[in-house]
Amino acid sequence: MISFIIRRLLASIPTLLAVLTLVFLLVRVVPGDPAIAILGDRATPDALAALRAELGLDRWIGAQYVDFLGHALRGDLGTSMVTHRQVWAEIADALPHTIVLTLAAMVIGCLIGIPAGIWAALHRNGTIDVLIRLFSLLGLSFPVFVSGIFLLIVFALQLHLFPVIGNPRPGDWIDGLHKLVLPAITLGIVMAAYVVRVTRSSMLQVLGEDYIRTARAKGVPRRAIIWRHGFSNALIPVVTVVGLYVGILIGNSVLTEIVFNRPGLGKVIVSALTQRDYTMLQGMMVIYCFLIVVVNLITDLSYGLIDPRVKQ
């Protein structure tokens, strides 16, 4: 297992290097002068030259790249052009909020999606199956900010069950949980929709296998057939989708954090975008990709735990 982790980590290095290169190029290749974008059209040539020197933009692009790569590999993502704090420090403040939201959404998505998917597979083409598939398609079609605002209107403005603003009081766990419910459901609905689809199709495939028929013929209880023989073998595609979807969740958390006014990476990236904070943007892109590489690694490792055949 340890050698697998090491091999998998080594395999992630080229991807991370390529990500860093792409991030570097994206910020520099697009038209326009970052110095003008930061200081505005009316800035004096001296001020522009000073900022270019400060950002290292007056140097040869190859030297800039080596410098950028060296700093990034040492974990130094630079200093924010606006707040003048370390990019790492800004991200470290916001990241736990986004991780909590993403994990809560993942749990909700699986708790709704997996049983609903199994239920739909067991009642194939029946009314329950059609309804579950319809709800899943509806869930897939809701942009996160639309479902978030609709939930706010119903549960916060009309029914007054939840607060309109989701910024939790520090140290107050109950308040934190209360304010997490609506944002987590908003994100979880879309995840549930994906999980339902893949669980249903994976279960249908497994339930059609010969060994399931053999188990039925031997008189194995229905519950054991569904969970032990069926679901445990249908789990790999579900885990793959959950892993893939975490990337989409991280992206969608930006919108959820804006709608519910929650702290997190979403707020940091939007303020970096509006204030043209290029170093912060670079750092955010690296962190987002790093998170996705880590999630992919965890997904790969979980295959070995679910299915003994993939341990090799």
Next chain:
Amino acid sequence: MTDVALSAPRSPWRVMAGRILTNPTTLAGVILCTIIVLGALLAPWLAPRDPLEQNIIDRLAGPGSEYLLGTDQFGRDVLSRLLWGARVSLLVSFLSIAGAIVIGGAIGMISAYVGGRFDLVTMQVMDVLLSFPSLILGMIMVALLGSSVTNLIIAIALTAIAPFARIARAPVLVLKERAFIEAGRALGFSHLRILLVHVLPNIVNDLLVMGTLWMATAVRTEASLSFIGLGVKPPTPTWGGMMRDGFENILDSAWLCIWPGLAILALVLGLNLVGDGLYDATDPKANAQ
């Protein structure tokens, strides 16, 4: 002896159209999309007022006989803005996905056809693009390029190029080993001719089906970017921008969020239904059952 009546085989397109139109959910999707496309095309005639005309006296008026769906904070007619806003959503999503199909499809086809190290490196680059959350990549591209319809199209197209490259690559890897491609090479056809005349028609269905599903994603991305304030600049009506305006007035006039939200949902749902129907209609496994 029995006479056997032989009928001419139906064309694959007619078979597919028949399958789509007999599937009620796909038909519902076709109807939803048709209504929205017609609404957008006929906006100049259907919209009761100018979408930019401000009537401050009537600001935040509720839905009623004078303003069917109410007015926004500047007293602009919501129904007229919805109809005109559909144009932006459809235009941006259609052109961005068309661009992604052409560029991504070409990258995937050429990469698989050439093979070897070229394929390895190209797909590595595509994997890196795929590792960015598409919304974040779109946000950053629009912020770097500046917000305009063209830049929005470029940014959304960029987020969809890698998936189309992957979709195009897989079948070409199998196709390039087939006898008819080898025959083309033996006859001295150019690589371009082989790719365009003999390979492309075999993968175009897959690309178009995925294109419909990705158009739904593009509509969502465009609306999300406009909601964040990175989309088309005001006062041009966009559904995401209308949601943003409505969100700022959510305590007084929640309906301002509801109408554009339902419009986005209807278009995305319609495209997903059509995409699913097309996918089933072209899936040989589903058709065999």
